[in-house]
Amino acid sequence: MSMNDVIERSNKVFMNTYSRFPTVITEGTGCRLKDAEGKEYLDFLAGIAVCSLGHCHPAITEAVCKQAARLVHVSNLFYTEPQTELSELLVTHSFADKIFLSNSGAEANEGAIKLARKHGGENRYEIISLEGSFHGRTLATVAATGQKKFHEGFEPLPEGFVCAPFGDIATLKSMITQRTCAILCEPLQGEGGVRPLEKGYLKAIRDLCDQHNLLLIFDEVQVGMGRTGTLFAYEQLGAVPDILTLAKALGNGFPIGAVLAKKEVADAFGPGSHASTFGGNPVACAAAIAAVKTMLADGFLEMVVAKGEYLFQKLLDLAEKYPEIAQGVRGVGLIQGLILQPAAVQHGNAIVNRVFEKGVILNFAGNTVLRCLPPLVVTLEDIDVFAATLDEVLGEFSNKQE
Numbered sequence: 142m143s144m145n146d147v148i149e150r151s152n153k154v155f156m157n158t159y160s161r162f163p164t165v166i167t168e169g170t171g172c173r174l175k176d177a178e179g180k181e182y183l184d185f186l187a188g189i190a191v192c193s194l195g196h197c198h199p200a201i202t203e204a205v206c207k208q209a210a211r212l213v214h215v216s217n218l219f220y221t222e223p224q225t226e227l228s229e230l231l232v233t234h235s236f237a238d239k240i241f242l243s244n245s246g247a248e249a250n251e252g253a254i255k256l257a258r259k260h261g262g263e264n265r266y267e268i269i270s271l272e273g274s275f276h277g278r279t280l281a282t283v284a285a286t287g288q289k290k291f292h293e294g295f296e297p298l299p300e301g302f303v304c305a306p307f308g309d310i311a312t313l314k315s316m317i318t319q320r321t322c323a324i325l326c327e328p329l330q331g332e333g334g335v336r337p338l339e340k341g342y343l344k345a346i347r348d349l350c351d352q353h354n355l356l357l358i359f360d361e362v363q364v365g366m367g368r369t370g371t372l373f374a375y376e377q378l379g380a381v382p383d384i385l386t387l388a389k390a391l392g393n394g395f396p397i398g399a400v401l402a403k404k405e406v407a408d409a410f411g412p413g414s415h416a417s418t419f420g421g422n423p424v425a426c427a428a429a430i431a432a433v434k435t436m437l438a439d440g441f442l443e444m445v446v447a448k449g450e451y452l453f454q455k456l457l458d459l460a461e462k463y464p465e466i467a468q469g470v471r472g473v474g475l476i477q478g479l480i481l482q483p484a485a486v487q488h489g490n491a492i493v494n495r496v497f498e499k500g501v502i503l504n505f506a507g508n509t510v511l512r513c514l515p516p517l518v519v520t521l522e523d524i525d526v527f528a529a530t531l532d533e534v535l536g537e538f539s540n541k542q543e
């Protein structure tokens with residue numbers, strides 16, 4: 142099958158939900174991907190913050206192969222060692238006492254929403270989320286997502302979700318009612334355009350939750366698991382949630398998500414309250430155990446911080462060199478975004494496509510920023526290659542704008 146064959150045949154049989162790069166990826170190692178024609182790409186997207194240890198990291202491959210040869214699946218009517226070990230690791234290294242394992246980010250958020258409602262009790266079901274947020278594609282998580290474009294065509298959405306304007310604590314406060322049970326937010330909005338919530342703002346949200354007896358849910362599906370330079374983003378924000386959701390990088394490419402909670406919150410669930418057939422699958426758990434252990438090894442997270450600063454500086458240099466295209470840089474650790482000028486956002490996708498032609502994979506998020514999500518194992522040399530490529534492309538677009 143030639144690459145064009147695969148693309149044509151796929152377009153015939155696959156629902157048209159994705160805008161894809163015109164290539165067929167066949168292999169990956171570290172920060173590099175290879176397509177069916179042998180062309181190599183430097184991957185600054187990492188499966189959208191999933192393959193944080195790079196593609197086919199040997200520790201993950203070994204753990205997966207070993208577990209797959211032993212036990213692939215058994216229902217949650219049984220205990221398994223990988224589930225126990227992973228849950229203990231997550232509990233030991235977080236604020237949480239209890240874990241529920243799911244298969245994806247949306248499913249983790251669904252679990253968090255259900256837990257918050259169950260904990261809230263009768264008539265306390267409303268969840269306040271933030272404008273610009275992204276929480277998933279199931280109906281409830283779409284309802285929680287604070288971006289209209291994800292709602293269109295799917296109404297009526299489940300009730301009980303309200304959206305507060307970003308960065309406005311007074312309006313958020315005014316939206317709290319007798320029915321409110323939780324506030325849900327990403328400590329740093331990923332899809333919304335790499336937009337961190339300021340420490341003071343998060344602290345004020347935490348205080349509101351305490352004053353009104355609400356649960357604070359952090360969606361760290363994208364920014365958890367070492368992405369920001371700490372295992373969880375909340376560790377450096379001075380605000381600890383009551384419920385935390387994880388997925389994306391948790392299994393380094395194996396589908397797995399998790400809901401973490403304190404005991405008194407988790408106790409709202411009892412046998413039969415919630416379940417998932419595949420949740421906590423032994424192979425996915427084995428991958429996640431290897432991923433968490435690798436991230437917790439000496440010096441790993443410190444390296445993420447150092448490489449994040451290096452990438453930030455490279456992007457800042459580009460923003461200064463091309464002020465007509467870029468207005469600045471924002472992000473934490475190895476999630477960084479080059480913010481485009483309002484007049485340049487129309488070129489966002491074209492810039493990404495041109496960078497792709499030159500062998501680098503990047504993404505345009507929130508219709509505002511070029512989002513960099515390299516594997517956390519990226520090297521300084523990789524960052525140099527990335528920056529040089531983006532420099533060339535921004536140069537081309539800068540000429541076009543004149």
Ligand SMILES: *Cc1c(COP(=O)(O)O)cnc(C)c1O
Binds near residue numbers: 250276278362389
């Ligand atoms: C990707 C993402 C989700 C959804 O995760 P899926 O695994 O695609 O369901 C939810 N929240 C955030 C912040 C995300 O980035």
